[in-house]
Amino acid sequence: MTTEEEAHQGTAAAMKGFKYAIAFLEDTHDDGAEIDLGDGLLSFEASLPKLVEASELSHWKEWLGSLAWKEVATKRRVISTRIPTARPNVSDPDNEAALQRVVQATRTFALVRNPNASGDRRAIHGRALDDNAKGQLGGIQGFAWLNSPLRPFYATRGFYWDAQKPFGPPKPIVGWRELHEVVRNGLTPLLGVALDSFNEALLRRGLEFRIPEFVRAADCVLAVAKHEGKTGFAQKAMRIAPELARSPMLAGIDIPAFLIELYERRSDCVHGRIPFEDLQTQGEAGIDRAARLEYVSEQVARSSLLAALRHPHRTAIFADRRTLEKAWKDGKLP
Numbered sequence: 001m002t003t004e005e006e007a008h009q010g011t012a013a014a015m016k017g018f019k020y021a022i023a024f025l026e027d028t029h030d031d032g033a034e035i036d037l038g039d040g041l042l043s044f045e046a047s048l049p050k051l052v053e054a055s056e057l058s059h060w061k062e063w064l065g066s067l068a069w070k071e072v073a074t075k076r077r078v079i080s081t082r083i084p085t086a087r088p089n090v091s092d093p094d095n096e097a098a099l100q101r102v103v104q105a106t107r108t109f110a111l112v113r114n115p116n117a118s119g120d121r122r123a124i125h126g127r128a129l130d131d132n133a134k135g136q137l138g139g140i141q142g143f144a145w146l147n148s149p150l151r152p153f154y155a156t157r158g159f160y161w162d163a164q165k166p167f168g169p170p171k172p173i174v175g176w177r178e179l180h181e182v183v184r185n186g187l188t189p190l191l192g193v194a195l196d197s198f199n200e201a202l203l204r205r206g207l208e209f210r211i212p213e214f215v216r217a218a219d220c221v222l223a224v225a226k227h228e229g230k231t232g233f234a235q236k237a238m239r240i241a242p243e244l245a246r247s248p249m250l251a252g253i254d255i256p257a258f259l260i261e262l263y264e265r266r267s268d269c270v271h272g273r274i275p276f277e278d279l280q281t282q283g284e285a286g287i288d289r290a291a292r293l294e295y296v297s298e299q300v301a302r303s304s305l306l307a308a309l310r311h312p313h314r315t316a317i318f319a320d321r322r323t324l325e326k327a328w329k330d331g332k333l334p
Contacts, residue, residue: 017084017089017128018131019083020126020127020128021080021095022079023078026117029116030171040101044078046078046080053136053137056137081101082098083098091125110202117149119148121145126142150204157291159249188314188315193216195305201297207293207294211294223324233259238259240333261293
């Protein structure tokens with residue numbers, strides 16, 4: 001037996017059980033299909049009472065408290081994982097490792113989630129009975145409130161809901177596994193900033209904070225050079241998000257000009273001017289225009305990130321800003 005095999009057997013022998021971590025997502029309004037994310041991660045619809053041994057339910061309710069129990073007892077999409085551990089009955093760094101694994105999956109979920117999704121996120125961790133990501137849970141050792149995306153402002157406006165009709169059945173989640181595999185295998189710093197900015201935008205309250213973060217996420221991919229300015233941003237955004245021209249939410253709008261306006265207003269937001277000051281005097285029309293700006297900023301950011309993460313040469317192209325700008329110049333993007 002080799003030294004490596006002996007070490008592996010010794011590690012396996014030291015493991016006496018399993019830890020679990022489960023993230024309870026917001027109300028996602030998708031079709032509820034089970035999704036294998038790889039690396040021991042599974043996403044599916046569940047309510048906590050269905051995952052806990054019947055004899056342990058009263059203990060769990062008492063441990064969590066009535067409010068927290070009510071939140072996780074409702075059926076919703078979850079992300080679940082199991083990891084082997086030498087100390088299944090105590091809370092230790094293995095719990096944090098399992099928790100971080102499901103939290104990382106929420107970062108990529110941001111790119112494929114239904115924009116209408118709403119509600120709070122929770123996570124629990126503790127001792128698992130086995131290594132089955134859908135198996136029953138043992139004890140609970142921790143409860144965490146996770147950062148939860150806020151409902152976008154545009155989703156409160158009538159034009160958005162009018163454009164959604166007919167709603168039809170809940171839509172499936174597409175491409176989550178491939179995106180998550182890219183992310184968990186490691187991103188370049190530039191793409192890491194882009195994904196973090198996109199997730200941060202979803203958490204921010206107020207268009208003057210959400211829009212700059214979305215534009216920042218997009219610009220990590222679009223790489224607008226100083227000499228290109230707002231016109232360059234609009235041109236690249238149209239190339240990477242051509243679907244904007246077909247969006248019923250933007251019917252009758254000059255999309256290139258609207259993208260130029262978006263870049264200008266983003267500048268207002270971050271350079272000490274009162275954001276949307278002129279739109280505030282225009283009543284409902286001005287409010288709708290501001291909401292559409294938020295919608296466009298999110299769509300451009302998402303399309304930019306999806307194009308980047310799915311690019312076959314993403315590691316080389318997104319190595320640094322100079323290389324990325326050259327890739328655009330050489331026609332390697334989008």
